[in-house]
Amino acid sequence: MQFPDDFLWGAATSSYQIEGAVNEDGRGETIWDVFCRTPGKVANGDTGDVACDHYHRYKDDVALMASLGLKAYRFSVAWSRIFPEGRGRVEPRGLDFYDRLVDELLAHRITPFLTLYHWDLPQALQDIGGWENRDTLSAFAAYADIVSRKLGDRVKHFATHNEPFVIAFLGNWWGMHAPGKQDLATALLVSHHLMVSHGMAIDALRANVPDGQHGIVLNFTPSYPSTLSHADRDAARLVDGFNNRWFINAILRGHYPPDMAQHFGAAMFEMHDGDQALMTRPIDFLGVNFYTRSVVRGGSGLFKEDYVKTDNEYTDIGWEVYPQALFDLLMRLKTEYHAPALYITENGSAWPDVVAADGQIYDEARERYLRAHLAACWRAIQEGVPLKGYFQWSLMDNFEWAEGYNKRFGMTYVDYATQQRTLKQSAHFYQRVIAANALP
Numbered sequence: 001m002q003f004p005d006d007f008l009w010g011a012a013t014s015s016y017q018i019e020g021a022v023n024e025d026g027r028g029e030t031i032w033d034v035f036c037r038t039p040g041k042v043a044n045g046d047t048g049d050v051a052c053d054h055y056h057r058y059k060d061d062v063a064l065m066a067s068l069g070l071k072a073y074r075f076s077v078a079w080s081r082i083f084p085e086g087r088g089r090v091e092p093r094g095l096d097f098y099d100r101l102v103d104e105l106l107a108h109r110i111t112p113f114l115t116l117y118h119w120d121l122p123q124a125l126q127d128i129g130g131w132e133n134r135d136t137l138s139a140f141a142a143y144a145d146i147v148s149r150k151l152g153d154r155v156k157h158f159a160t161h162n163e164p165f166v167i168a169f170l171g172n173w174w175g176m177h178a179p180g181k182q183d184l185a186t187a188l189l190v191s192h193h194l195m196v197s198h199g200m201a202i203d204a205l206r207a208n209v210p211d212g213q214h215g216i217v218l219n220f221t222p223s224y225p226s227t228l229s230h231a232d233r234d235a236a237r238l239v240d241g242f243n244n245r246w247f248i249n250a251i252l253r254g255h256y257p258p259d260m261a262q263h264f265g266a267a268m269f270e271m272h273d274g275d276q277a278l279m280t281r282p283i284d285f286l287g288v289n290f291y292t293r294s295v296v297r298g299g300s301g302l303f304k305e306d307y308v309k310t311d312n313e314y315t316d317i318g319w320e321v322y323p324q325a326l327f328d329l330l331m332r333l334k335t336e337y338h339a340p341a342l343y344i345t346e347n348g349s350a351w352p353d354v355v356a357a358d359g360q361i362y363d364e365a366r367e368r369y370l371r372a373h374l375a376a377c378w379r380a381i382q383e384g385v386p387l388k389g390y391f392q393w394s395l396m397d398n399f400e401w402a403e404g405y406n407k408r409f410g411m412t413y414v415d416y417a418t419q420q421r422t423l424k425q426s427a428h429f430y431q432r433v434i435a436a437n438a439l440p
């Protein structure tokens with residue numbers, strides 16, 4: 001299975017999950033710093049205070065990427081390193097860190113893919129209402145402006161938000177992510193404000209980096225009915241509207257799915273003049289994060305707990321392994337949505353990795369998962385899907401949000417006591433795939 005010559009093989013991370021150094025170089029507090037300190041919110045009381053210490057070890061980490069043969073690296077910028085209070089005063093030391101990181105990547109011929117917002121909102125903005133307050137939207141546009149002015153001569157791929165679904169609904173409806181609210185109307189308003197702010201940021205990116213590729217990263221969980229009964233299919237359609245259609249329809253079609261708007265009823269927000277034009281700003285690429293699917297039956301609500309368990313394999317975080325759903329999703333994005341260039345911006349799996357007596361990590365399950373999902377990508381490309389690259393989640397084990405350090409998604413094992421990095425067996429496999437530009 002040979003991949004196109006210019007296919008971009010990459011790995012992804014995010015700022016709060018790997019950087020640590022939370023009190024350095026003037027970084028401001030974020031909603032995740034606060035959430036982690038709130039008792040009962042994160043497993044074992046873990047925090048991102050140290051994480052993978054990437055802030056200090058970025059040179060070694062880039063060397064590790066180079067040793068894998070990676071062609072691209074997807075990372076996010078910590079907004080509060082640039083604007084400690086979220087807006088106003090700029091902290092040059094924060095900008096300098098990303099400046100050095102980008103130079104280091106380019107020196108190793110690794111293409112930087114920069115995400116502006118991967119969930120670490122400056123706490124100062126949360127204090128004025130966070131994503132519920134429209135002032136945060138203009139602060140985000142100003143942040144996009146500064147970052148792209150500083151790095152846009154070298155960074156040519158920018159994504160605005162990572163997984164607005166998770167930001168809006170896990171953070172504001174289900175309460176398991178920062179800021180930990182549990183209110184549907186708040187979550188819906190936040191979801192809309194994320195879309196509008198995306199458009200505002202796209203304008204800044206286009207103005208500053210006209211030769212760049214600008215887009216957004218959405219997570220998709222394709223939903224399948226448990227049986228072909230009407231009740232199961234209706235339930236699957238509803239869950240699909242929530243998990244998949246909500247944001248993609250907003251961006252590519254300019255309106256939220258009417259069936260979902262009806263479902264949410266009185267909790268829905270009002271659109272302002274100009275919102276629709278902003279949320280439908282043309283994008284050059286769509287980032288696709290895919291991990292699993294949902295199987296749904298009649299009477300299921302929108303909550304994960306309602307999904308049906310199958311006989312397939314499940315990962316350590318409880319997600320079904322079902323690579324066919326990735327193929328189906330890519331085909332759907334091509335045929336139903338006429339999507340622009342696509343990148344798999346995240347795909348990966350968590351397993352209870354152990355270090356063997358010989359010091360190696362034999363993560364066969366992760367290698368199997370990777371192989372099957374790459375095969376799905378290859379098949380989609382054969383069918384004409386404009387898939388341009390694949391970023392594995394993640395370059396290394398890291399802070400898995402509410403799960404703390406319990407769940408390991410890395411292709412590199414991180415010993416958190418010593419910060420030693422060890423490539424897992426699946427990383428060696430990925431190295432061979434990249435070298436051959438093909439699935440062996």
Ligand code: IFM
Pocket residue numbers: 014017163289346393400401409
């Ligand atoms: O670790 C997260 C990442 O931050 C966003 N997408 C899903 C990953 C695994 O849960």
